[in-house]
Amino acid sequence: MRKRNRNIPFAEPCRRSTPIRLAACLLSKLAATGETATATTLNKPRMALMAALVAVGSIFMDQAAAQGADKGGELQKVDPFPATFADPAVPLLQLPAKFRARRTNVAIAAAAGKPVEIFNAKGAGCVRHVWFVFAEKNLDDAEIEITVDDAPEPQVRMPFRSFFGALLGFEDYHIDSAGLANFPNFTLTNDPTISPKAQPGWNLYLPIPFSKGCRMTLRSESPKNGGSMIDWQQYQPGVELTPLRFHAQHHIALPASPSQPFPIAETEGTGFLAGYIQGLRQKDHADMVFHNSGTRLYIDGQTDPHVIGGCNGEDDFGFSWGFNEYQTRWVGCPYRNNRGRNDQDGVFYRFFGPDPIPFQSSLIFTTNARADDYEAVSYFYKVLGSKAPQVLSPDAWQVVGPFADGNDLAAFKLPADDIVRQLSQTQLPEKVTLGTSEFVVCNLTSKYGWLRLDNTFQRRTPYPLTEHSVYVRAILHSDTERQAVLRLCLDDWAIIYLNGKQVTMLDHAKEFETAKIPIVLKQGDNPLLIKTNNRLSSGSTHAWAINCVVEPAP
Secondary structure, three states, rough: OOOOOOOOOHHHHHHHHHHHHHHHHHHHHHHHOOOOOOOOOOOOOHHHHHHHHHHHHHHHHHHHHHHHHHHHHHHHHHOOOOOEOOOOOOOOOOOEOOOEEEEEEEEEEEEOOOOOOEEEOOEEEEEEEEEEOOOOOOOOOEEEEEOOOOOOOOOOOEHHHOOOOOOOOOOOOOOOOOOEEOOOOOOHOOOOOOOOOOOOOOOOOOOOOEOOEEEEEEEEEEOOOEEEEEEEEOOOOOOOOOOOEEEEEEEEEEEOOOOOEEEEEEEEEEEEEEEEEEEEEEOOOOOOOOOOOOEEEEEEOOOOOOOEEEOOHHHOOOOOOOOOEEEOOOOOEEEEEEEEEEEEEEEEEEEEEOOOEEOOOEEEEOOOOOOOOHHHHHHHHOOOOOOOOOEOOOOEEEEEEEEEOOOOHHHHHOHHHHHHHHHHHOOOOOOOOOEEEEEEEOOOOOOOOOEOOOOOOEEOOOOOOOEEEEEEEEEEEEOOOOEEEEEEEEEEEEEEEEEEEEEEEEEEEEEEEEEEEEEEEEEEEEEEEEEEEEEEOOOOOOOEEEEEEEEOOO
16 A cells, blocks of 8 residues: 655745746645545645645636736727718718717797707717607698808708608608608508608708707797607817718709709809709600709819719619619609609609719709709708809800701811801890801800800700800900910810900810810900800710810919
């Protein structure tokens, strides 16, 4: 029988080791006893060793916990959130990721003609979600107003229903888009507990950032009862916030005029277009309601002129051969009433989340119109108070034509001395004669440097005339004789005359391009004459316009 070693001294090296080494040393001492440590075999030395192991384990656990606490403290010091994040509905807008989530609830009891304050926050923040509900069915006299950062004029002031995408008085319809979400109650009309006056839940998801404050007000000519919830984010003082501020514009024509483009958005300054919603009610039954030659965007006329041209109504919203009630985050048709090929109504939206349209100095956004009812709301962001730079551009123009030489370059370039002589006079008659033909002089006005010819001559309503040319004329006044640069942006072809003499010829057949032409202005009035054409084959589709600015000589 093995002799038991009842005296197992604790070696000095074991006492001086780290907890792990000490535990290993003690275990080896225990193993040296030659017996398994059980309740019946443990003697005092072995029990002492086991107690020492427990103590060592406790020391080790305490040290590990202390180290973990230190590491946890380091992790807590690391910010898990980015500085900013892209808004889901408006990705170009970067917003602070550090905020306090807030909600403002209001029980609405609006007296007739008395404004009701829905939201009033001071400091920096951003409204992320707006919700309304009303007991009254008729909201036609309700108006919403939104002002941020103590601006002298509200950034939003329009009919309540229009702002939330309910256009032209159509019956409530469901909208499921990135910017707007409306939930009507027409599916619950058979529920006796639901009032026939039940209104939809109106929702806005376009962010409204502010640095000084935001105020939202509801106005109505008749009493209104309901509720609102404003979900918003409160930022810390001194937060670095984008200078872009939410704006919305409303336009309506009952009916529109084919001789004038229907406006969707017009502004100057720096910003970007986030989206729009448009409604049509057919009144002219000669053709399909969406056959209107599409939208036009005339961008940065003062600084970097360029054009985005549309095709037809349904094409501009991503549909084909008409509209159907489909909805996605970015494009959709929430309402359609098809009574026949030439008898249709509808509402359509387009949010530019993946493909925003920025502008640095100005934006003119329109659609050509038929004699139908049109209503539109545009949503855009702009640097508050930003303005376009002042440029020298003639406002008053005269137009003469059309001439059937706009599709053949050789014919377009043929000498036209007689008409050039007549149109280069300081004063023009009401009519211009060319051979046996008389042409009426049309007066037009430019905006942001853009002279638009879409609606002056049409091949069919409301499509601009193609394969033809016209002469446009303006007076450039100079107090002294001086050198200058004529900056022209146009597509197709152009022949430029100044003071009755040809200066140059431009071939921009592929797309809208900008040319800078050195000129000499004499003291006084200088008649500028431009022969221009419109061809359907150009990349601008139907758009027919010229941007003209006089710049100082380099």
